[in-house]
Amino acid sequence: MRDWDDAYANSAHIPGSDKMPGQWAERAAAYRAGLKDFRADIAYGAGERQRLDLILPDGDSKGLVVFVHGGYWMRFDKSTWTDLAEGARQHGWTVALPSYTLTPAARISDITAEIAAAIAKAASLVSGPIRLAGHSAGGHLVTRMLCDDSRLEPAVYNRIAGALSISGLHDLRPLLKTKMNETLGMTMEEATLESAALHLPRGHSPVTAWVGGSERPEFIRQSDLMANLWTGFDVPTRLVVDPGLNHFTVIDGLKDPSSPITARLIGLD
Numbered sequence: 001m002r003d004w005d006d007a008y009a010n011s012a013h014i015p016g017s018d019k020m021p022g023q024w025a026e027r028a029a030a031y032r033a034g035l036k037d038f039r040a041d042i043a044y045g046a047g048e049r050q051r052l053d054l055i056l057p058d059g060d061s062k063g064l065v066v067f068v069h070g071g072y073w074m075r076f077d078k079s080t081w082t083d084l085a086e087g088a089r090q091h092g093w094t095v096a097l098p099s100y101t102l103t104p105a106a107r108i109s110d111i112t113a114e115i116a117a118a119i120a121k122a123a124s125l126v127s128g129p130i131r132l133a134g135h136s137a138g139g140h141l142v143t144r145m146l147c148d149d150s151r152l153e154p155a156v157y158n159r160i161a162g163a164l165s166i167s168g169l170h171d172l173r174p175l176l177k178t179k180m181n182e183t184l185g186m187t188m189e190e191a192t193l194e195s196a197a198l199h200l201p202r203g204h205s206p207v208t209a210w211v212g213g214s215e216r217p218e219f220i221r222q223s224d225l226m227a228n229l230w231t232g233f234d235v236p237t238r239l240v241v242d243p244g245l246n247h248f249t250v251i252d253g254l255k256d257p258s259s260p261i262t263a264r265l266i267g268l269d
């Protein structure tokens, strides 16, 4: 059988990646220190990690971007990548960054419910269209919001203008064969119910699956399968394989207002 741990191992295939979490946190902290309007730790539930940060644009807000961080549902929080808000912020969008309870304290299905609550809270604070983005495990979480079993209320769901799943995981069943599942604790039933690609879409919100061309082949397959399957249900889908980028560099463009990934996030292209 294939080595499924290796198929989903990112750091092991990216030189220097052991130093990256420290660098990400430092960059994000420096970015927060320079923000004019940063609203930290807004509660969207009673749990300790059920908090979101809001980053406001300089002028009027055009709408709400929600960015959900990754880390295989078991690492990191909203403070790791605050600086990814900057591209959308410069275009006038308000950006919400939620934390969520990590596995094994929460099941993945619990986290999906938390993200719906986080989006509802942010949507109550910021008017206009909503654009969802997530990285890796966060890509899973945002695509789950568009599934037929989405917990979003119609008033919130109907404001969603699109979702950008960056290196997202859309069929969780192969992860059952990895050591990570000792922490994730998924059964086949949960892995199936938590796979966006195995659901029907609730509506026709556009979905972009964006992945680095130098990522593990499994991540490219996970983006490909999502775009492929939902195309069959009349969802406007795009698959973008961004050349030369790996699992960690693929999100860097979100900091840059002139990057193609920022244009995709806010629907300018």
Ligand SMILES: N[C@@H](CC(=O)c1ccccc1NC=O)C(=O)O
Residues within 6 Å of the ligand: 008, 009, 010, 011, 012, 070, 071, 072, 073, 135, 136, 137, 138
């Ligand atoms: N230790 C993990 C790290 C990882 O995959 C990761 C790290 C940061 C953000 C997203 C990640 N992947 C999926 O959620 C790995 O390299 O396999």
